[in-house]
Each structure stands twice: as C-alpha cells, then as structure tokens.
Amino acid sequence: MLTSDSYARTGLDALALKPTEHDLDVAASLDVETLALDYEGRAHLPTPATLEALAADRTLHLTAPVRADGxxxxxxxxxxxEVPETVALTFVAGHGAYLDEEERARAIAPRLRAALDWHADRANETKPWVGTESVERLALSASEEAVQYDLLGRSTAGEVRAMRRMGFDGDLAVYAPTVLTDDDDALLDALGGYVARRGPVRAALPEDASTDASATGRAREVLLAASRDYALAGTPDDVRDQVESLREAGVDTVVGYPARGLTRFR
Incomplete structure (x- = not known):
C-alpha cells in the first residue's frame, strides 16, 4: 500500500489516477495533497458524489476532453x-481512443477558449490545467489563465530551461508514469509498452520486438533507456533525484502516475 512516507520520499507533488486501474476508495484515503484523475471514456467517469469525496480534503483535477459529448x-x-465546484479541471483535446469519429473532427481551439471562459466563472479558484499533448501552441496561448500540463520526455528539462531563459513565467506541470522498482523485468512489464509508443523509441526498436520483460538484446537496451527518459523509475530516492532535476529546470509540479497500481507503489 502507498504510505505517506514512500510518497514523500519520491518528492512528487501529485498523483495521476485512472478510474479503470486504480481503486478510488483507496485513493480517497491517501495522504496526498493533489490528485489528477484521467478520463477513460464516459462509462468510467466517476459520479459527482465520488468526485466530491475525493476532493474533500485535497485538490482534485478532473480531465475534461473538450471535444467529447458532455x-x-x-x-x-x-x-x-455536473462537475462539483470543489473539483478543478484539466482541459485536454481528448485521446482519440475515447472519442468517436464526429468528436475527433471537432475544432479544438474555440472549445478550449470557451472552456477556460467557463472555468473563470466557477467558484473554484484553483487554476485550471491544460494538457499540451498535440496542442502545445494553443496551451501556451492560455498560459496566463492555466497551468501547462505536459508529458515527460527526453527533451523536457532542456525545453523548460529554454522557456524560462526566454522569460516564460507561467506555471508548468509534468506528467510521468512512475515505477518504484530497480528490477529491470518489473520495469519493462510496467513501462515497456508505454515507452515503445513514443516516436523516437518506436523508430529505434527492432521490428516485431517484444516490449515487456521478455525483450532481449537491442530492444531491451532501448526500452530500459527510454524508461528513464519518458518515466520516473527506480527506488524512491532515485525518483526524488529525477523530480529535483525537473524542478531545477523550472517545472513547478511533477505528477506521477503509479504504473503498477497503488498497492505496488512502495
């Protein structure tokens, strides 16, 4: 079970949870100041009562795909x-896997603008987050109103340093799958499939290579290296070092996604 001590040792600022993978009843009992709840389709959206319970003694960000019906x-x-006023929002374009053809065809820019305007009228004063995946320029244009929420990548630290040098003073948050283990097989089982979908990793992998613990040779080397580029991995102290490096680069909030579930986030 995740403990306050293990979470504190990582230095993470928040946890990202998926309703289909994480027990939200367990999540409600965590001593964590900020939770970010992903959207995995309308069928898996928690009820307003569940959202209120999760937000009762912490900041809760709910992902809202602005192209999706509802x-x-x-x-x-x-x-x-229907989102309770106590719940903050993370506005995203929406992953295509959770959108139908009509939803995927909808224009993002006007919807993001309207969503931010709507959020400004809410009683919740927490700054909304805007997911930057595929809409970096749109998200950047809203930097005074929202926190930029990006995926960790091999160039994240360098890009953030460059933005800060150029005078960007907006808030930046970074999302990273997190695995608290130094066992390579466990690491690949948890992260191999995820990192293999990243463009540079996909290009470097041998054709038809396994992406889990059964990976060998060149594929294994590429996947293990990528797990450190696109995720936070290792002992809690190892993860803390990675988190501190991101903070030194200029990241304000580091959000970890427990890729092996809450019960194995030790």
Missing amino acids: FDPLGDDSLLR
Missing part, C-alpha cells in the same frame, strides 16, 4: 455542468 462547451456540456 464536456463540449460549444455543444453538449451536460457532464461539465
């Missing part, structure tokens, strides 16, 4: 209006 501020916004 969260579309220029169309069906029924689910958006």
Whole structure:
C-alpha cells in the first residue's frame, strides 16, 4: 500500500489516477495533497458524489476532453455542468481512443477558449490545467489563465530551461508514469509498452520486438533507456533525484502516475 512516507520520499507533488486501474476508495484515503484523475471514456467517469469525496480534503483535477459529448462547451456540456465546484479541471483535446469519429473532427481551439471562459466563472479558484499533448501552441496561448500540463520526455528539462531563459513565467506541470522498482523485468512489464509508443523509441526498436520483460538484446537496451527518459523509475530516492532535476529546470509540479497500481507503489 502507498504510505505517506514512500510518497514523500519520491518528492512528487501529485498523483495521476485512472478510474479503470486504480481503486478510488483507496485513493480517497491517501495522504496526498493533489490528485489528477484521467478520463477513460464516459462509462468510467466517476459520479459527482465520488468526485466530491475525493476532493474533500485535497485538490482534485478532473480531465475534461473538450471535444467529447458532455464536456463540449460549444455543444453538449451536460457532464461539465455536473462537475462539483470543489473539483478543478484539466482541459485536454481528448485521446482519440475515447472519442468517436464526429468528436475527433471537432475544432479544438474555440472549445478550449470557451472552456477556460467557463472555468473563470466557477467558484473554484484553483487554476485550471491544460494538457499540451498535440496542442502545445494553443496551451501556451492560455498560459496566463492555466497551468501547462505536459508529458515527460527526453527533451523536457532542456525545453523548460529554454522557456524560462526566454522569460516564460507561467506555471508548468509534468506528467510521468512512475515505477518504484530497480528490477529491470518489473520495469519493462510496467513501462515497456508505454515507452515503445513514443516516436523516437518506436523508430529505434527492432521490428516485431517484444516490449515487456521478455525483450532481449537491442530492444531491451532501448526500452530500459527510454524508461528513464519518458518515466520516473527506480527506488524512491532515485525518483526524488529525477523530480529535483525537473524542478531545477523550472517545472513547478511533477505528477506521477503509479504504473503498477497503488498497492505496488512502495
């Protein structure tokens, strides 16, 4: 079970959870100041009561895909209006896997603008987050109103340093799958498939290579190296070192996703 001590040792600022993978009843009992709840389709959206319980004694960010029915501020916004005022929002374009063809075709820019305007009228004063995946320029244009929320990559630290040198003073948050183990097989079972989907990693992998603990040779080397570029991995102290490096680069909030579940996040 995740303990306050193990979480504190990592130096993480927040945890990202998926409703289909993490027990939200367990999450409600965690001594964690900030939770970020991912969107995995309408069927898995927690009820308003569950959201209120999770937000009772912490900051809770709920992912809201602005192109999806129910969260579309220029169309069906029924689910958006049901989000309790105690819950903050993370506005994203929305992963194609959770959108139908019509939703994927909707314009992002006007919906993001409308969502931020809607959020400004809420009683919740927590700054919204904007997921930058595939919409970096749109997210950057809203930097005074929202926290930039990006995926960890091999160039993240360098890019953040460059932004800070150029005078960017907006808030930056980074999401990273996190595995607290120094066992290579466990690491690959948890992260291999994820890092293999990243463009540079996919290009470097041998054709038809295994991406889990059964990977060997060149594939294993590439995947293990990528696990350190695109995720936070190792002992809690190892993860803390990685988190501190990101903070030194200029990241304000580091969000860890327990890739092996909460019960193995030790």
